Amino acid sequence: MTAVSRIDLTDASTFPTRRVEAWKYSDLKRWLREAPPASPQAEVSSPGAFDALGGEAILFANGRAVGVTDFIASGEQTLRLRYVSDAVGTGHTASARVSARAGARLLLLETHEGAGSAYVAHNRLELDVAAGAEVTRVVLVEEPEDAISITEADVRVEAGGVFRQTVVTTGAKLQRLETRVKHFAQGAHAQVDGLYLLNGSRHADLTSVVSHLAADGTTSQLIKGVARETARGVFQGKIVVERGADGTDARMAHNALIASERAEIDAKPELIIYADDVQCAHGNTVGTLDESALFYMQQRGIPADEARALLTQAFLIEVIDRIDHEGAREVAREWLTARL
Amino acid sequence: MLKINNLHVSVGEKPILKGLTLDVPAGEVHAIMGPNGAGKSTLGYALSGRPGYEATEGSVEWAGEDLLELDPAERAAKGVFLSFQYPIEIPGVPALTFVRTALNAQRRARGEEEVAAPAFLKLVREASKALKMDFDMLKRPLNVGFSGGEKKRMEILQMALLEPSLLILDETDSGLDIDALRIVSEGVNALRSPDRAMLVITHYQRLLDYIKPDRVHVLAGGRIVASGGPELALQLEAEGYDKYLPEAA
DSSP states (O other), X not given: OOOOOOOOTTOGGGSOOTTSGGGTTSOHHHHOOSOOOBOOOOOXXXXXXXXXXXXXXXXXXXXXXXXXXXXXXXXXXXXXEEEEEEEESOEEEEEXXXXXXXXXXXXXXXXXXXXXXXXXXXXXXXXXXXXXXXXXXXXXXXXXXXXXEXXXXXXXXXXXXXXXXXXXXXXXXXXXXXXXXXXXXXXXXXXXXEEEEEOTTOEEEEEEEEEEOSXXXXXXXXXXXXEOTTOEEEEEEEEEEOTTOTTOEEEEEXXXXXXXXXXXXXXXXXXXXXXXXXEEEEEEEEEOOOHHHHHHHHHTTOOHHHHHHHHXXXXXXXXXXXXXXXXXXXXXXXXXXXXX | OEEEXXXXXXXXXXXXXXXXXXXXXXXOEEEEEOOTTSSHHHHHHHHHTOTTEEEEEEEEEETTEEGGGSOHHHHHHTTEEEEOSSOOOOTTSBHHHHHXXXXXXXXXXXXXXXXXXXXXXXXHHHHHHHTTOOGGGGGSXXXXXXXXXXXXXXXXXXXXXXXXXXXXXXXXXXXXXXXXXXXXXXXXXXXXXXXXXXXXXXXXXXXXXXXXXXXXXXXXXXXXXXEESTHHHHHHHHHOSGGGSTTTO
């Protein structure tokens, strides 16, 4: 499989505008009219959020690999994949390839760590999950409020393979985290979860396309998000069930909270079904924090800000609870709690 | 001492309380009775500071503080506790976490040290036992899936742990069967003390068989229209509220 990414940071004519349907809510061209100059080399001295969980590492600093860019997992392994940006007004692209051999179990712990300002990062990942392999990908994304970043992951899951993903992000000036998953052979399972917690005027776009190309595949997706102040959260979830992919069971849910009158949530769930014998469902809700719950908590002595944070955490934590690796789950929980 | 003087409260544009005056000395239990729509629940919300229940006139003083100047959490830290007629469900927040967060927030606000987890659990175990509550229930999200009686016990449990000094019970007997009513009332009575004041808001006299008031007030048309001893509750039970309704006044 080759994943052809159409975006090339060195060629502004490849930057989509909002006239491209899939980029309607994340108008890259608006914020990036010209190709940014190439980012300089950078040193990475800070530890990564997942260091305590050990394992192997792939590290990119401003797009340049410090060591290897490819990894093949066999048996039971942990890989920390770090995309580090430390740049001002420049751009860089990083590409990694990861695969899990038949029967392997890989814990893929990914961090996007941004320092500096107004950089443009383009991160790519190709991930192959072989027959009977299991990959759990947990992604923590923290970037400056004026950064632009596009992350694209292409995931191919073979027969009986399992791919689970949880993306946790606080957004950026324009941030897109796109995952394209292909159920390539019979009986694959994908979990494509994520959450966004956006302050200020931040933007996060969680886009996914899950294609069922073979029979008896299952997909489960839970995306939750909170947009505060003038932030904007975007969810685009597409599930395609191709002809012949009978026995598919696909479920998608997106639940968001708007915490201010000027915040915005854009949600576009899509189910496209060409097979007959399938079960598909999607649900989408956008609401506000429950005022009576807020008052109740304050009445018991919990100050308004703390009450809001507690309710927000309670709302979002369901996504974290679904991470099936305890160590990664606890890191993600603490990471999120520290950013409420 | 709770001193409410000429309190006017509007909800939206609508005046609900229209010059309510009431004193409750520390150590006393006062019952507020009245017909539906008299403003009983509004009084509870106004005293505890619920947004949307705006005091347009008058004053409320508790322990020398002007309550109307404080936000709801500050009032709670000063000892104000409203037991809700319909306690709110808080999905995702275990009851234990909720109560400990509330207790420690109040203690911080008062400049006291926070209660550590082991000491807190010990307190909860004792208090839940007295209320015949299943401790495991407290690990579940607060009030979510609790029965009406369980929710009311949960309110009394919080009251016992937070140790407020001004207790406002809004229709605490609604939805309780006789056994639950007895347990809940015992929980409330255990909190009676010389430095606590209680306002028991109720439509029916039944609750006052269990929580004996020192004084009974009739709230109708947004004002206290009659006050008396415990015998007033019995009289209301026998005669109804008709003579206090605005049409009859």
